[in-house]
Amino acid sequence: MASIILLSVLGIANLFLGFLRSNRMLLPAAMVILLIVFGANLYDWNAPAQSYFNNMLTIDRFSVAFTGIVVLTTLLLLPFSQKYVRDNEANLAEYYSLLLFSLVGAIMMVSYDNLLMLFVGIEILSISMYVVAGSDKRNVRSNEASLKYFLMGSFATGILLFGIALVYGSTGAFQLSEIGMAVTNPANDSLRPMLYIGILLMLIGIGFKVSAAPFHYWTPDVYEGTPTFFAAFMSTVVKTAGFAAFLKLLVQAFPAAQGFWIPTIVAMCALTLLIGNVGAVAQQSVKRMLAYSSISHAGYLLIGLVAFNGELSGLSANGIFFYSLAYSIATIAAFAVLKLVHDQRQREDYDGLNGLARTNPLLAFVMTIAMLSLAGIPLTGGFFGKFFLFGAAVDKGYIGLVVFAVIMSMVGIYYYLRPIIAMYMKPADNEADTPIAVGGFQSAVLIALVVLTVVLGVLPGLVSGVL
Amino acid sequence: MYAAVTFDASNASQLEVNLPWIASAGISFHIGMDGLSLLLVLLTTFLVPLILLASFRHNYKNESAFYALVLFMQTGLIGVFTSLDAFLFYFFWEVALIPIYFLAGIWGGERRVAVTFKFFLYTIIGSLFMLAGFVYLYYQTGPAANGLAAHSSDLQAFYNLSLTTAEQSWLFWLIFIAFAVKMPIFPFHTWQPDTYTEAPAPATMLLSGIMLKMGIYGCLRWLLPITPLGVSQWGWLIMILAVIGIIYGAIIAIRQRDMKRLIAYSSLSHVGLMAAGVFSLTQMGLQGAVVQMLAHGVNVVGMFFIADVIQRRTNTRLIPELGGLTQTTPLLSVSFLVVLLATVALPLTSGFVGEFLLLAGVFQYNNWLGAVAGVTIILGAVYLLRMFQRVMLGPATSFTAAFRDLNGAELAVLVPLIVMIFWIGLFPNTFLQMSEPSVIRILSLMQR
Numbered sequence: 001m002a003s004i005i006l007l008s009v010l011g012i013a014n015l016f017l018g019f020l021r022s023n024r025m026l027l028p029a030a031m032v033i034l035l036i037v038f039g040a041n042l043y044d045w046n047a048p049a050q051s052y053f054n055n056m057l058t059i060d061r062f063s064v065a066f067t068g069i070v071v072l073t074t075l076l077l078l079p080f081s082q083k084y085v086r087d088n089e090a091n092l093a094e095y096y097s098l099l100l101f102s103l104v105g106a107i108m109m110v111s112y113d114n115l116l117m118l119f120v121g122i123e124i125l126s127i128s129m130y131v132v133a134g135s136d137k138r139n140v141r142s143n144e145a146s147l148k149y150f151l152m153g154s155f156a157t158g159i160l161l162f163g164i165a166l167v168y169g170s171t172g173a174f175q176l177s178e179i180g181m182a183v184t185n186p187a188n189d190s191l192r193p194m195l196y197i198g199i200l201l202m203l204i205g206i207g208f209k210v211s212a213a214p215f216h217y218w219t220p221d222v223y224e225g226t227p228t229f230f231a232a233f234m235s236t237v238v239k240t241a242g243f244a245a246f247l248k249l250l251v252q253a254f255p256a257a258q259g260f261w262i263p264t265i266v267a268m269c270a271l272t273l274l275i276g277n278v279g280a281v282a283q284q285s286v287k288r289m290l291a292y293s294s295i296s297h298a299g300y301l302l303i304g305l306v307a308f309n310g311e312l313s314g315l316s317a318n319g320i321f322f323y324s325l326a327y328s329i330a331t332i333a334a335f336a337v338l339k340l341v342h343d344q345r346q347r348e349d350y351d352g353l354n355g356l357a358r359t360n361p362l363l364a365f366v367m368t369i370a371m372l373s374l375a376g377i378p379l380t381g382g383f384f385g386k387f388f389l390f391g392a393a394v395d396k397g398y399i400g401l402v403v404f405a406v407i408m409s410m411v412g413i414y415y416y417l418r419p420i421i422a423m424y425m426k427p428a429d430n431e432a433d434t435p436i437a438v439g440g441f442q443s444a445v446l447i448a449l450v451v452l453t454v455v456l457g458v459l460p461g462l463v464s465g466v467l
Numbered sequence: 468m469y470a471a472v473t474f475d476a477s478n479a480s481q482l483e484v485n486l487p488w489i490a491s492a493g494i495s496f497h498i499g500m501d502g503l504s505l506l507l508v509l510l511t512t513f514l515v516p517l518i519l520l521a522s523f524r525h526n527y528k529n530e531s532a533f534y535a536l537v538l539f540m541q542t543g544l545i546g547v548f549t550s551l552d553a554f555l556f557y558f559f560w561e562v563a564l565i566p567i568y569f570l571a572g573i574w575g576g577e578r579r580v581a582v583t584f585k586f587f588l589y590t591i592i593g594s595l596f597m598l599a600g601f602v603y604l605y606y607q608t609g610p611a612a613n614g615l616a617a618h619s620s621d622l623q624a625f626y627n628l629s630l631t632t633a634e635q636s637w638l639f640w641l642i643f644i645a646f647a648v649k650m651p652i653f654p655f656h657t658w659q660p661d662t663y664t665e666a667p668a669p670a671t672m673l674l675s676g677i678m679l680k681m682g683i684y685g686c687l688r689w690l691l692p693i694t695p696l697g698v699s700q701w702g703w704l705i706m707i708l709a710v711i712g713i714i715y716g717a718i719i720a721i722r723q724r725d726m727k728r729l730i731a732y733s734s735l736s737h738v739g740l741m742a743a744g745v746f747s748l749t750q751m752g753l754q755g756a757v758v759q760m761l762a763h764g765v766n767v768v769g770m771f772f773i774a775d776v777i778q779r780r781t782n783t784r785l786i787p788e789l790g791g792l793t794q795t796t797p798l799l800s801v802s803f804l805v806v807l808l809a810t811v812a813l814p815l816t817s818g819f820v821g822e823f824l825l826l827a828g829v830f831q832y833n834n835w836l837g838a839v840a841g842v843t844i845i846l847g848a849v850y851l852l853r854m855f856q857r858v859m860l861g862p863a864t865s866f867t868a869a870f871r872d873l874n875g876a877e878l879a880v881l882v883p884l885i886v887m888i889f890w891i892g893l894f895p896n897t898f899l900q901m902s903e904p905s906v907i908r909i910l911s912l913m914q915r
Contacts, residue, residue, distance in 0.1 A: 378561040410592050425580045
């Protein structure tokens, strides 16, 4: 709870720092705020689960764990906004504050107990994202991304809201636990069709936010137009919070209806894996490849929902937790390198990475580890993420789906290797390419990202069973 | 080395370490060595220093990264040979793959990008099948020894499973494909000649000398004992594929003009024979495979090293462009001849013991297959002696006119290899004794 209050209050404080003439204070201030929030959040780990606002929110281990991921992700991402500080970007304080506020939304999404809170959380997160997607104001692509995301996102929100209304109509409750009881109540059997349509609409609404197929169409275009720094935030924090919300909804409200929604999720999952992986193969831009790869990772995370075991602990929840963590860290590393390359070379295609191993061995190494982790190769966190999720699904008997996912991850290896080939095995296009300028602090954060990925890959036991 | 001294060749695994790794999932860091593992670990620790020495004064760009990757690779290899936990095995299996990909991809020849990409995709797709097989087996096991997890991925737990014939039949293929790609067995070999040719010499030596043995070792340690019924169902097919590989490799080798490619195909032929020995399921065949693994490791590293020496002096590997080296290079000629004769399997050299036992094993399995496989010795003599004749004898060419003999560093690589060739050839019992209990144990596990 402390984390929500701190983020809101300090977010406003951060906004007022924008009145200062200099931007130099903003980045350290935002990082300190996030560090405080991260600490305050972990402090709740050993406290018993507690409800706030008339049981609207519950802070328990599940929410603390996922809050931890989103705050850590943002913390590790922030240093790569240094270019905005240098360029004396006019609205920097607003952007930082929007990120902090959107984290409040993310935290509400991982700790809600009431569908209204879920809705409010999603909206806080999304509206911030609509704004930052268009933050590169003079760039047509950025404007397009913002408008596209906003239009599609509002429709999805409307559908989600309609779903919530139908669920309320058939169960008479917004509270997750009450919905759960009402679903099992035989007296409500006549309202089942309405309930099922409500569930389906909610699946669509959240499926849109986590970019699961067939609701993924916005993802590549929006990522491409959004400034890389914010695209990284979108593909990590939004997805992590979305999946935590998804899992919480299904576990606490609809466990009794699993005969209905599990087949739906299985179909979404297979489709997402197919479209994400096959789509990524055809891309020429690394950023669009990462967008499709983020779709495919939504597919892997959906496997965790299929392996549903009716509780917020056990194989399914732990698998999603570990995967989200490993995925977020690797994705930030990939986007960070891409952003640094883009800032200097103004290119985001594969050839823009040519010869990077010679000019910037560190960046090339970080990108390599990130790619290997996203591809799920051992020694990196991504391998154990996939391993735990696939294991959980096999445990529940979904062998066919796992075989399909394994085949799709073979496809994934193809496109994740392409940046590595470009960096290590192709000469730079322009021999005069100068090394890309990387700040000392940024280098340290990049190294930290690599270390975290490898630690997750070598000692997964540290966090694999925390929930 | 410490291991060799303390080893007493009894049945059980030695130097066991068993630490919980992911306790909640019943996965542990369980390593240990029996005779079979020990021999391969010794092979690795014997060859890697020589391979490093072979790259002495090579001036690879970015040397520190190069040597780091080689050592990293050694970690993976030793891990594979000692793991007693399925997921740990898989983990090291991939750890060994990543460095060799970069070694070949960064320091390789002109076509390296496409070739190593193919190699990487091929092997990793194979190993993902293996992983799928392991995951399935894992969910069949009972509770782990530590009581924390519902399943265990320990090797012993896998041995204790009782699987139906139908299950074993498809599990056999899942696991076998990974090993078949790594060995490689015909028709999974298409990555091999290209990769061997394009990779830099040390990487080729690692690939052919040690990495190839991961496939054979995997069959012995994992495939045969876990799916004996699958093996008995499909063994005939593997035998035929292996024998096809023997003949196919040898015939193509005869036609090669590039020394490295010739050695690559000869390696394909030899590994086919090893696989045939393994799947003959006789004690002789298995023992032969073990000795041949060592012998082939030593021989092929020697062959590639000599090819590399010649290439560095003359800037060509094409056999027709070479000739007349014997006049000026007594040391090189003698060592080349010894290594070559060992590869041809002349008695008293290392190749003979292995091939003899292997062929005896294959004969026990089926006379006809044995007879066909036996042709390999003749064909081997044809292509290897032809290569020697063209490269070393005859008139000197413009490429070979100013050829210097071996220098000290190069001798330091070749002398230990030659000593090892004679040691295996003259006293094979040193090694056979070590592996015998393990082989007997593997065969007895198959009789369950």
